[in-house]
Amino acid sequence: MDAGLIVYALYLAAIYGLMAIGISLLWSSVGMVNMAHGATFAIAGYAAYFAAIWGQPLARDLLGTTGWDIPALAVFIGLVALLAGALFGIVIYLVAFLPIHDKENFAVRSLIITLALNLATVQMLLWAFGPQQKALPRVFGTGRFTALGMSIRIDQVVTIVATTLLLGSVLAWLRRSRKGLEIRAVMQNAEGAALCGISTRKTALPIMMLTGALAGLAAVLLSQNVFVSPTAGVTPLIKGLTIALLGGLGSVPGAVAGAVLIGFIEAATGAIPFLGQRYVLFVQFTFIVCVLLIRPRGLGGLLDETRE
Amino acid sequence: MSDKLLSITGLSAGYGPLRVLHEIDFSVAAGERLAIVGLNGHGKTTLFRAIMHLVGWQRGSVVFDGIEIGGTRSLGEGRRTPGIVRLGVAMTPQGDAIFPGLTVKQHLDCGAYTKASWRDRALRRDHIYHIFPQLKALEQAYVGKLSGGERRMVSVGRALMADARLYLIDEPSLGLAPKISQRVVDALIDIGLDGKAMVIAEQNVALLSGKVDRMIGMHAGHLRGDVGHVDLA
Numbered sequence: 444m445d446a447g448l449i450v451y452a453l454y455l456a457a458i459y460g461l462m463a464i465g466i467s468l469l470w471s472s473v474g475m476v477n478m479a480h481g482a483t484f485a486i487a488g489y490a491a492y493f494a495a496i497w498g499q500p501l502a503r504d505l506l507g508t509t510g511w512d513i514p515a516l517a518v519f520i521g522l523v524a525l526l527a528g529a530l531f532g533i534v535i536y537l538v539a540f541l542p543i544h545d546k547e548n549f550a551v552r553s554l555i556i557t558l559a560l561n562l563a564t565v566q567m568l569l570w571a572f573g574p575q576q577k578a579l580p581r582v583f584g585t586g587r588f589t590a591l592g593m594s595i596r597i598d599q600v601v602t603i604v605a606t607t608l609l610l611g612s613v614l615a616w617l618r619r620s621r622k623g624l625e626i627r628a629v630m631q632n633a634e635g636a637a638l639c640g641i642s643t644r645k646t647a648l649p650i651m652m653l654t655g656a657l658a659g660l661a662a663v664l665l666s667q668n669v670f671v672s673p674t675a676g677v678t679p680l681i682k683g684l685t686i687a688l689l690g691g692l693g694s695v696p697g698a699v700a701g702a703v704l705i706g707f708i709e710a711a712t713g714a715i716p717f718l719g720q721r722y723v724l725f726v727q728f729t730f731i732v733c734v735l736l737i738r739p740r741g742l743g744g745l746l747d748e749t750r751e
Numbered sequence: 752m753s754d755k756l757l758s759i760t761g762l763s764a765g766y767g768p769l770r771v772l773h774e775i776d777f778s779v780a781a782g783e784r785l786a787i788v789g790l791n792g793h794g795k796t797t798l799f800r801a802i803m804h805l806v807g808w809q810r811g812s813v814v815f816d817g818i819e820i821g822g823t824r825s826l827g828e829g830r831r832t833p834g835i836v837r838l839g840v841a842m843t844p845q846g847d848a849i850f851p852g853l854t855v856k857q858h859l860d861c862g863a864y865t866k867a868s869w870r871d872r873a874l875r876r877d878h879i880y881h882i883f884p885q886l887k888a889l890e891q892a893y894v895g896k897l898s899g900g901e902r903r904m905v906s907v908g909r910a911l912m913a914d915a916r917l918y919l920i921d922e923p924s925l926g927l928a929p930k931i932s933q934r935v936v937d938a939l940i941d942i943g944l945d946g947k948a949m950v951i952a953e954q955n956v957a958l959l960s961g962k963v964d965r966m967i968g969m970h971a972g973h974l975r976g977d978v979g980h981v982d983l984a
Contacts, residue, residue, distance in 0.1 A: 631852050
């Protein structure tokens, strides 16, 4: 395995991790499996696409001479995608959480509502923008650089660094801030939290916006490699969900470990000559099924206490 | 009515088809410490949970400090609970609804829900450590790893963190060794009630005898007899 492959694996792990941690966090704190995560991904992808169309000439005019136009555009696109993801998080909150969160069978009902929301959003995007795939400009750097005698793609390194920074700050915020304390209190015992004056409704909103923003970032980062399209969110949603399951639904360290494992499996399967890219999904799901057969609670149980 | 901190009239509550409380009337005056005694399964916990809007359905009036917090509802369990807590009702749930993955310190911070109490939470924590000295050494320990008595102390301490005016303490002795439950109860009795009130639900009458202002019996969802000051000794 050369360094390029390891970086590729970590790059995949970063994007899958963003999706899986979003799904896992939402399950453990709010108690819903968010099937609309793929829609958030697609919406943020389109937001980034339009931000790029609008921002590219602007950046060239303002900063073209300094050479900072591409990094500035990258930051701008990233922020727009984060914002779009967070806004769609609010939509999910209003449609799939607020009306039913204290009714019976919230977990199943919210699953159905978010699934419907996902389908409706994909259809709406198809209707509005058509099925054509759209390409984002390559704003996270192109080309390769050589380190330790091996060539590494710059955009992959940027993705890994950006994801690590963002996830690190999110986890630090969860550990340190008062809101983070409230969110963890709700995660562990919703009724106890209510008796501490912590309202589930008020903690669910920031966590929905946060997970939406994570999906938005994942959309921008992955769109450097694949195209923006109405159905672009399906594969990331499925992979995010299965990785969250592999990690033990609700466990953040488990989701990170699962994402790294799946990223390496994908990179390795693609590199093995007789398997190749075609067998990636097959190998991944076989692996996940095997792990879940041995450990039905997922990897998370090894790492920390999960919900229930 | 004005000196009544809490007055309940015609409160019925239950879960689904099960009716646990039958038209309960009672009131608590400011500065009063009273006990509700009765056997398991006769509605003491349900009474507290109905005040906090945590039962399946309820009807009847609950007036806390001039504000109606009762009413009729059959859904929305827990929806109004944080609001009621913020009005100044602190409840320690039965069996310590507690956050196993938080440290004692974080757990106590969770109780400081008002802006003012969050600002001087360190001071308030010190006050709790003064009441329960053994918690000081366990400050960084995870609550899930503590013994039952220590957990009860954390639970009671959490309720004392903010400026509540009504404390609802559910079964302080449940599942504890006699010596430890005595200590928890003594700490509860020592808490000054300056214009506040405390209601303790308890099975073990002997534990509270001679220590509370008033005792009310509870049987099969009805309050039976307001026996006043009881001293079994």
